[in-house]
Amino acid sequence: MASDATGAPRAATIHEVARRAGVSHQTVSRYLRDMGPFKPATTERVEKAIQELNYRPNMIARSMRTRRTGVLAVILPSQVDAMPTPTLAGAARAAHAAGCFMEISVVDGTAQDRASRAVELMESGRVDGVLSLSALPGLRDRPKGPGTAALAVLGQFDDDLRGIGPLADASIMADIVKHLAEIGHRNFLHISGPQDWTSARARRKVFEETVAELGLVSCGIVGGGWGPEVGYSAISELAPGSTVTAVVAANDYVAMGAVRAAHERGWRVPQDLSVIGWDNLETGRYATPSLSTVAVDREGQGWQAMSRLIALVRDESSPLGSPEANRLILRESCGPPPT
Template sequence: MDHRGKPVDAEVDRPGPAAEGKRRPASQADVASLAGVSSQTVSRVANGRSNVEPETREKVLSAMRILGYQRNSAARALTLGRFHVLGVVMFDLSAHGNARTLAAISRAAQAAGYSVNIVCAEAQTEDAVQQAVRQLTDQAVDGLVVIEAQILDRPGFSVSTGVPVVVADGDPEHRFPAVDTDQAAGASAATQHLLDLGHRTVWHVGGPQDSYAARRRAAAWHATLKAAGAPVPALELGDWTAESGHRIGKVLAARPEVTAVFAANDHMALGLMLALREAGRRVPQDVSVVGFDDVPESAYFGPPLSTVRQDFEEVGRQCVALLLNQIDSHGGARTNQVITVSPELVVRASSGPCPGAARA
């Protein structure tokens, strides 16, 4: 007992929270000791090197998890000359294609040992894009992916980054390495599918004309009808929403000559089909409908929607692979390389023979 009547060891043997909080973080030497390997091996694993046996790598990773080992990102960047962080500039997080592409980029980056920082630019203007780029480069990224930037249509526009850039669906002049879905092939397949079912022509509910993808789909629809010698109806413009598809659908439903419609995305197709049902026109018995994107819900529309499936997972993988190639080559890779990803026509119950052709 001390002079206060308390056990002497009460404060000696039990370190308080402050003392516990000062515990030294685990080092590479600690990990090496627990895993039974050299510190050099731990360094190779921590830096994502490939020259480590899988069994040894797992031992090191397990030791890291047990010890709560955290890599020193700043030191790693100084050693390797990179931060293992990719930046993504976007313009519309709510758009289905953009969100799917972003998710695929994140998965591919993680698999390659990179994290992802995202900035959503406020507008499709040069100032907004440059501000988003500066924000990301200030955060120390190794490269950038820009998703569907319509401003890249503008002659003379450039992005000053100091790091490699890859564009996903949006650089018609191919000023940067790019990964493009073959929008024209998808739209042509959708239009030809309806013509092959005996429809005299195909109406098109297009996306907004500030969209590079929407313009390519509309141009391919037009070209496919012209090549087939079919009449080309007036282009109806929506804004990607089901509401705009419903609004346009009410106009088309009132026209008995309309027997086939290709919508530039699945959400507009959904609104279109509701308008047709409300007007007493059946899908596909009276009007066939084909969409674009193959959103997860499209197989459960009433009826299930024929559509064009985009391979967003492949777009994301190719964006990351192309960007890492640029990073690894220190700017020596081809600056105008374009990788094209093919879409797939998915035929479901919403498309069928033209009513007149069926009766014949």
């Protein structure tokens, strides 16, 4: 371990390793990235210097044993405002549990630009695996090979970081409508999200199909946004004699706007109007009334995605199954219709 001017221990640098081994720092860097070949004597001197200086001990010890860097990269489109934080958090937890580091590479441009960057990373020698949460033209899953990193390509997000695949699964919408019908509701309103989102289109489609299948009454599909003002306007603009008793909203923000508008109209929730949202925001749990909603396991999807990459890096079988994407949570905002 190196020390500073006061004698206190500090982390050694790559230049100190190079000086002790009698080689250039470029040689040490190439050795750490497994970019040989090297003469046996050079390898011996570099390994000895690393051990004596305790240079990045955990990473280096593993690299010496496995020729792996322990670094996993996640490639994302450059939509910073739409960063899928819960999904990335789940991926990071999976990487940490496997003893790896996760880094994020945000790439400007098209899907082809991301594909090019993925190839660069795979051939750089500094990462063991690359995970793309959106499609990469011409690329698909492949295990780690000699001189290249593993690659996992998932269809969880589109080019604008909008959820697709499991994150856009709307099958639970049928369960929502069926539950409301079972407790007596017949007249439904869907306040939808923007229809350029796969998830919003899927929820609308399942809503329409289930209402028709059960012989219920659709009082319309309105909205087209994700904000509370969308739900507020939808309920405020209902005719005075509206027969709607059940509202399924695009998300919790929309649902909370709908509840506010109902309150201003003198309608009680859930005695006069039942409202169900989507996404399970923490604020909905503490609202009055507490909001019925759909919990979306974005962290679980991230964990699953990273676990798939780790299996490719280690040449192991991919984890079986996948986490339940959506789960209905019934709270105070949902009840039988007025009699």
